[in-house]
Amino acid sequence: MGTFSQYKCENCNKKFELGGPQEFGNTWFGRRMIRHTGIGMRNNISGLWLWLWDNSAHKVVRRVLMEYERKCASFEVWGNRAPVKLAYLGDSSEWLIDDKEQPLLGEIPEGEICPSCKKGKIEFDQQIQT
Numbered sequence: 001m002g003t004f005s006q007y008k009c010e011n012c013n014k015k016f017e018l019g020g021p022q023e024f025g026n027t028w029f030g031r032r033m034i035r036h037t038g039i040g041m042r043n044n045i046s047g048l049w050l051w052l053w054d055n056s057a058h059k060v061v062r063r064v065l066m067e068y069e070r071k072c073a074s075f076e077v078w079g080n081r082a083p084v085k086l087a088y089l090g091d092s093s094e095w096l097i098d099d100k101e102q103p104l105l106g107e108i109p110e111g112e113i114c115p116s117c118k119k120g121k122i123e124f125d126q127q128i129q130t
């Protein structure tokens with residue numbers, strides 16, 4: 001249900017994806033991504049997370065945005081009616097936080113060198129809605 005920005009390396013074509021928020025559910029195996037839940041009635045959403053660019057480590061990292069007090073249905077989550085237990089990144093629309101001097105960005109800076117091939121530049125490809 002989030003907005004994702006897709007990037008790719010001009011040299012090796014490696015893809016990078018940032019964005020969110022995306023629903024996750026707590027399971028016996030840990031936090032698992034919930035894909036394409038739509039506006040469902042099932043209470044299976046434990047929280048939301050984001051994919052951000054770690055500008056000091058030069059890689060995509062996943063960060064929990066918020067967790068709910070109980071498992072919620074998507075109509076509660078997207079109707080802002082889900083009881084939030086913990087909000088981690090606050091309400092920053094820029095998703096720019098200074099976390100232990102490790103700036104996490106909502107987009108990959110222009111001219112960033114691909115961490116995979118260390119040659120090409122990462123270029124914005126397209127934006128998608130999930």
Ligand SMILES: [Zn+2]
Nearest residue numbers: 009012114117
């Ligand atoms: Zn590359």
